[in-house]
Amino acid sequence: MTLATLLLFLFASAVTIATPGPTVLLALNNGSRYGVRKASWGMAGAIAADIILIATVAAGLGAVIAASEMAFELIKWFGAAYLAYVGWKLLRSGNVPATAPAEFAAAVDSGRAHVLFSRSFLVAATNPKALLFISAFLPQFIDTSASLLPQYAVLTVAQCLLNLLAMLVYATLGARIVHAFHGDGMRWLNRVSGGTLMALAGGLALFRRVQN
DSSP: OOHHHHHHHHHHHHHHHTSOOHHHHHHHHHHHHHOHHHHHHHHHHHHHHHHHHHHHHHTTHHHHHHHOHHHHHHHHHHHHHHHHHHHHHHHTSOOOOSSOOHHHHHHIIIIIHHHHHHHHHHHHHTOHHHHHHHHHHGGGGOOTTSOHHHHHHHHHHHHHHHHHHHHHHHHHHHHHHGGGOOTHHHHHHHHHHHHHHHHHHHHHHTOOOOOO
């Protein structure tokens, strides 16, 4: 893999990641509700899912899953259902103050971290569109005449860093703008985030693979 190829990959990935998706919306909402430090658990979950998806593609399993109608449908409907569930939870979460009380912060420290991690992980890992995209996208930047593992490792690190940067920006934005929200403002943010996630769930449920 040449430097030019890597730079092209970074540019193409950055353009794709710039389009807000479920994981960055979760980062935005987590940042507004819990702050950037707590939201980092959700970011870690999304990054872990990215690593698994890319490893699946590198091992050749991505094409197998994409070719299996049953596997594709199972992943798609589970992903859509879970995304709708997360959106519904946000819609019903109501007004959460920008600065959580001490007892709420303690609850986050004791048990919420794994919830934030698993929620973002499941949202990212059960998105068949992401699997199909990575399966079609990454191999274009791989030099098959050279060792494959180091190339996939470099692309994985690059992809994860870009995703992390995007989520960090959104989480920071959420933590900043929440201070301007009072009363119904926070409820409005939760409703917009939840409604958008439910709309994305509907789009995922209607998603169909392009048949060759």
